[in-house]
Every structure is written in C-alpha cells, then in structure tokens.
Amino acid sequence: MCELLGMSANVPTDIRFSFAALARRGGETGPHADGWGISFYENHGCRSFHDPEPSARSELAKLLRNYPIKSRIVIAHVRKANRGRVSLENTHPFSRELWGRRWTFAHNGQLKGVKKLPLGGFAPIGSTDSEHAFCWMMGRLQARFRTLPKPALLDRAVADLAADLHGRGVFNMLLSDSRTLYAHCGKRLCYLTRRAPFGTATLIDEDWRVDFATETTDRDVVSVVATQALTRDESWTDLDRGAVLTLRDGAIRLLKPGNPASAAVPLEPPAC
Structure with a gap:
C-alpha cells in the first residue's frame, strides 16, 4: 500500500524533517516507488507538487528537502500503484474547490465498488479508485450543505x-x-504531538536528528499523522480502525464512530 503524512500546527512550520523520511520510503527504504505528491496550505491558498517518479530519486523531492516551505497544514503521499497506471494524473494528493476553499485528499488502500457511486458535480481526472472516492465525498458534501457549515x-x-x-x-x-x-484510519495510522518542553528526534529512515527546542517557541504545537512512525525516539500512538481525527492548529480531537460531533474527545498526548 501507499504511505501518508499529514501535519497540523498552530504556527507556520517546516515539514522537511518528516518529509525526508517519507521520501526515502518512496523506492529506497520502502516499495512505494510509483509517484509522490505534497500539498502545503498557506491561509486559504494551497501549493502542491506532484511527480510520478519515485520520491527517493526525484530531483523535485530533493529540492523540497532543501526549500523550507512553512505551512500550518500539510498532506503528503508516496504511492504503490494497485489501481490506475503510474502517471501524473493518478498521483496524490488530489484537489477540488468547494465553497470557495481548496480541498486536498490523499488515500491508501483499496475500495470495492467505489466507481459505482454517483459523483454529483465532481469528476475524476485519473483512473484511481481513490480519486473517485474523493469526488464522491465532495459531491455528497455539496449536496448536504449549500454553504460552508460550522466546523x-x-x-x-x-x-x-x-x-x-x-x-x-x-x-x-x-x-x-x-x-x-x-485523518481516518482504515487499517493503519499513527500520530504524535510535539509541544513544550520540546525534545530531540531521530528519523528511522536516515541519519537525521533534530533538537526541536532550538527550532520552536514555547507556544508552538505541531501534530503529525503518518502511516508508520517516522522517528525512533518519540512516542507514536496507533489509531483504532474506523477512528477519525480532526486536527486544528495542532490540537487533535477524536471522533468516535457513531457519536455526534459534540461528543468529540480532545486528545492530549504527552509532549515529545
């Protein structure tokens, strides 16, 4: 399957450290060599990069490792193709406009019968079941709410x-x-939150260690979601299957399946 990486922070934050680990898994320390992409939000704007080449050997990925784009929300994906050919149009994350906002989506896994779902006003460009699922979700949201609803x-x-x-x-x-x-966990997702007092972290996939105390302020809160843990010396929490996380400004809330949104549970992981 593919691998996912997401970040939510209360201040614009550099994700090069985590992205370096994900990129190595795109054809070097992992088999996900069928393309990659990353999207950075800047207020309501969204800057995206896609490449159907393996991220471990991509010149564009190397550029982003050396280009400190700071963002409060990031979504990244490395692909192991199982449905849809290896091509730029099949490379995640996908994006669409709804209610004057740029929506961005990335998925791993396989879905049965998803291409039989009605799409409403959104159509896929590529041939993946992932993009079809995304277009279906956008169509259902548009049909349910005429304007952007309350959170x-x-x-x-x-x-x-x-x-x-x-x-x-x-x-x-x-x-x-x-x-x-x-973030929705269908089979495997984990997360952590970094907040004061900040410590150090070392990547699993390469020899890169960061002392976050020298890179942050006491007010910073950064949460990271990934398919598998990216660092060897931090405490990552596994999500249960079917769980949904909402992340705003680095703060995480758990939406338990079947519970109303008002019953969302704030999660306060220990500082890492």
Whole structure:
C-alpha cells in the first residue's frame, strides 16, 4: 500500500524533517516507488507538487528537502500503484474547490465498488479508485450543505462519509479544507504531538536528528499523522480502525464512530 503524512500546527512550520523520511520510503527504504505528491496550505491558498517518479530519486523531492516551505497544514503521499497506471494524473494528493476553499485528499488502500457511486458535480481526472472516492465525498458534501457549515457539522459529515467508505475496503485517508486536517484510519495510522518542553528526534529512515527546542517557541504545537512512525525516539500512538481525527492548529480531537460531533474527545498526548 501507499504511505501518508499529514501535519497540523498552530504556527507556520517546516515539514522537511518528516518529509525526508517519507521520501526515502518512496523506492529506497520502502516499495512505494510509483509517484509522490505534497500539498502545503498557506491561509486559504494551497501549493502542491506532484511527480510520478519515485520520491527517493526525484530531483523535485530533493529540492523540497532543501526549500523550507512553512505551512500550518500539510498532506503528503508516496504511492504503490494497485489501481490506475503510474502517471501524473493518478498521483496524490488530489484537489477540488468547494465553497470557495481548496480541498486536498490523499488515500491508501483499496475500495470495492467505489466507481459505482454517483459523483454529483465532481469528476475524476485519473483512473484511481481513490480519486473517485474523493469526488464522491465532495459531491455528497455539496449536496448536504449549500454553504460552508460550522466546523462541528462538517466534522460529523466527513466522519459519516469516511465510515461509508471504510465499509468498502481499506480506507486510510487525509483530507483538508485549509481549516481542518481530517485523518481516518482504515487499517493503519499513527500520530504524535510535539509541544513544550520540546525534545530531540531521530528519523528511522536516515541519519537525521533534530533538537526541536532550538527550532520552536514555547507556544508552538505541531501534530503529525503518518502511516508508520517516522522517528525512533518519540512516542507514536496507533489509531483504532474506523477512528477519525480532526486536527486544528495542532490540537487533535477524536471522533468516535457513531457519536455526534459534540461528543468529540480532545486528545492530549504527552509532549515529545
């Protein structure tokens, strides 16, 4: 399967450290050699980069490792193709406009029968089941709300749609509208939150160690979601299958399947 990486922070944050580990898994320390992409939100704007080449050997990925783009929400993906040929149009993350916001989506796993779902006003460009699922979600949200709803209502709607797709196969997902990062665990996702007092971290996939105390302030809060742990000396928390996280400004809330949005549970992981 593919691998996902997401970040939510309360201040613009450099994700080069985590992205370096993910990129190595795209054809070097991992088999995900069928393309990669990353999207950075800057307020309501979104800057995206895609490459159908393996990220471990991509000149564009090397550029981003040396280019400190700071963002409060990031979604990244390295692909192991199982449906849809290796091509630029099949490279995640995918994006669409809804309610004047740029939505970005990345997925790993396989979904059965998803291409039979009606799409409403959104159509896929490529041939993946992932992009079809994304277009279906956008169509359902547009049909349910005429304008951008309040966060709690939107949280519940996204969780409901994710639960539907969860029943169709493996649906590990990252989704954002520039305000919130949503993460759904279909089989495997984990997360951590970095906050004061900050410590050091070492990547699993290469020899890179960072002392976050020298890179941050006491007010910074940064949460990272990944398919598998990226560092060897931090405490990553595994998500239960079917769980949905909402991340805003680095703060994480857990939406338990079947519970109303008002019952979302704040998660306060220990500082790392």
